[in-house]
Amino acid sequence: MTGFRLRPQPGGTGAGHGFRLRSRPAGVVDEPYLRRLGLIRVLVAGYATAWTAVRAPHLLDHLDFDGRRFDPVGVLAPLSGPPAGIAVVAGVAATVAFGAAATLGWRYRVTGPALAVSFLAVTTYRSSWGQIFHTENLAALHLAVLAVAPADRHWALRRALLPRHPRRSEPERSAVRSGDDGRWAVRALAVATVAGYVVAGVAKLRNGGAAWLDGEVLVNQVAFDNARKDVLGDVMSPLAGFFVEHRWLARPAVLASMAVELGAPLALLGRRAAGVWSLAAWGFHLAILVLMAIVFPYHLLGLALVPLLPLEDWTSRLRPIGPVSAGRSPFGDPVG
Amino acid sequence: MIGWWRRAGPVAVAAMVLAPAFGDPAVDGYPLSSYPMFSTDRPVRADLVTVVGVTGAGEAVRLSPELIAGADEPILAAATVAGAVRADQSDRLCAEVADRVRAAGPDVAEAVVRTEHVDVVAHVADGAGPLAVTVHARCPVTPPP
Known part of the structure; x- marks a missing residue:
């Protein structure tokens, strides 16, 4: 079947080349932190995408500002003047595009880091006109952690590979080889x-x-x-x-x-x-x-x-196979 | 590699986010911030900078953050006016605001960059007006005939 499925696919395989939205890919050890990371990726990347799209008119208003008001901070601090308008427009557009892809988990190894960088650049630009805002700091930090985390193991849209002879995709093989259960990333996000x-x-x-x-x-x-x-x-x-x-x-x-x-x-x-x-x-x-x-x-x-929060438990009814999560804290043994 | 990453990741994040708490509290940054908002002891009687419109009848009317600073964030508008006053560029800001007001079309004859000396508690509780006003710049909005 070619197209989109909202229901998780048991076994993680399907027929035909196409796209599937899956909660648990084939061959990946069912770990609660990987499931939580997948959901966090959807929420945080989705937020960054929506925020940038909604605030785009405001962000582009800055193009009319007097350049003397530019007071760069953070990653833009080395700039001696405001970036060119075309760069700002491209940055906003790229953030929305990368954000949409990262939210879906598509090509996440590329789109995740790209979203983190572009969102940081866009929000830093917003704070570089004499007033540092404090509303998007945490989103930028969370995206940075997610960019290097195994956040695309679940709830990710990716091309089905060799469906007639089920095999693991490279990210899946990598996850199995490395044994990365994502717990460190959930910890890092919580610590942030x-x-x-x-x-x-x-x-x-x-x-x-x-x-x-x-x-x-x-x-x-x-x-x-x-x-x-x-x-x-x-x-x-x-x-x-x-x-x-x-x-x-x-x-x-x-x-x-x-x-x-x-x-x-x-x-x-x-x-x-x-x-x-x-x-x-x-x-x-x-x-x-x-x-x-x-x-x-x-x-x-x-x-x-x-x-x-144990997001993976709250969405467990969407996961037709696999063990039920024990409701863990990333910092301790199963509780509650 | 992953083992090292697992151990160092949360510690590195904690160190980065906590670092500004050990620096100069007056220095802020992005995205790593000292989060100084709401923390400073504000005086009850404060100097608030703004730009107002004055109608043909001489009545002062409030302008929106968009008209004042070209963006809808009030805190950015405050920073913009404060920066202009501090840099002795009130005339330039006044002219910019006048251009935006003229394009937007409200019934305003003049833009005025000013500091309002306000008892902020009385202002919020009772709507008390400014105790004093200092004008930095004024400029016509209505184009001359």
């Missing part, structure tokens, strides 16, 4: 998430000091950010006024945010801890949205948290 929260918590203590802990800094931050939005013609949070008028709310809010940020490493202890922390972290970003009208889409959509 957790470490980012820790850095943010440390920054609050270093920059705000004791005043941060008593809630005053938070009240003033909420007021400042909303007032700045207002004078710049943007929309203030409708709940900001209530929050600054009821200052007693600030202290528990600060303690909660500190618990989420500095307590993030606890999420690495096991499945239950990861679940509880992930819920708290999601609530943290929801509170930022409600009080400051600031959207962290990657976090609010839960994508920042997926390396910590």
Whole structure:
């Protein structure tokens, strides 16, 4: 059969040359981390693709900016001036194209790294006009890890090879030879998430000091950010006024945010801890949205948290054969 | 190779992401960041830079981030105006904004780059207006007859 199948294919073989979307290729040891990596690849690469496509008009608006505003950071720091317009257009288009391919897992050895590089370039370009944004950092880091991870062993679209005489594709043979179960990559992705929260918590203590802990800094931050939005013609949070008028709310809010940020490493202890922390972290970003009208889409959509969660279990009903995952933490023995 | 990679990968990622926490807290980067947002102690009375429109009747009206900075991010608009004021290029920014306002067509006669001295708590809680205003540049929007 030639075409696309959404259902996983038992045994990983099929008739005819074509494309198949499979949850478990033939010959690959059924490992929960490889399945989780496949799902994370779909979600994170899909996010990067959608983000770039949706933000393309905004990104291209930068072409009209006065070049004197260009203040390059990160990988663009060596540039003395803004890149040529054609390069920006090509970068945005390439990110969408590579992103679509990587999301599907097609030619992932090439499209995965290409997406990581192009998304990093595009988002760095966005942050190189005098304001560094903090919403896509983690997506860029996750893509970098996924680019070198065995993230295309499951949920990947690839050409069926020699279907009449089932054989393993080269990535599959490589996976078997290397014995790479992907656990290191899931760990690295989870560590990237957790470490980012820790850095943010440390920054609050270093920059705000004791005043941060008593809630005053938070009240003033909420007021400042909303007032700045207002004078710049943007929309203030409708709940900001209530929050600054009821200052007693600030202290528990600060303690909660500190618990989420500095307590993030606890999420690495096991499945239950990861679940509880992930819920708290999601609530943290929801509170930022409600009080400051600031959207962290990657976090609010839960994508920042997926390396910590047993996605492979949640999708196990889509996997008609093979052992059921034990619901593991990448940092310990099976829990829960 | 894979064994080494397995062991080093998570450790390397942790080291890279955590590194900015040990550097200068005022220095930020991308994608490795010190995440300074929301961390600094903002004053209750703050200087907020912006560009407003002034109607023919002399009423100040808020302009959108798109009109101010050419993009829809308010935080980028704030950085753009602050950078122009700091670099003594308010006139140039004012002219750019006037061009965008003229093309967009709102009923505005003049663009004004200004700093509003604001009690941010009172502003957010009660809608209090600026305590003082400093004008950096003003320029006509309506083309001369």
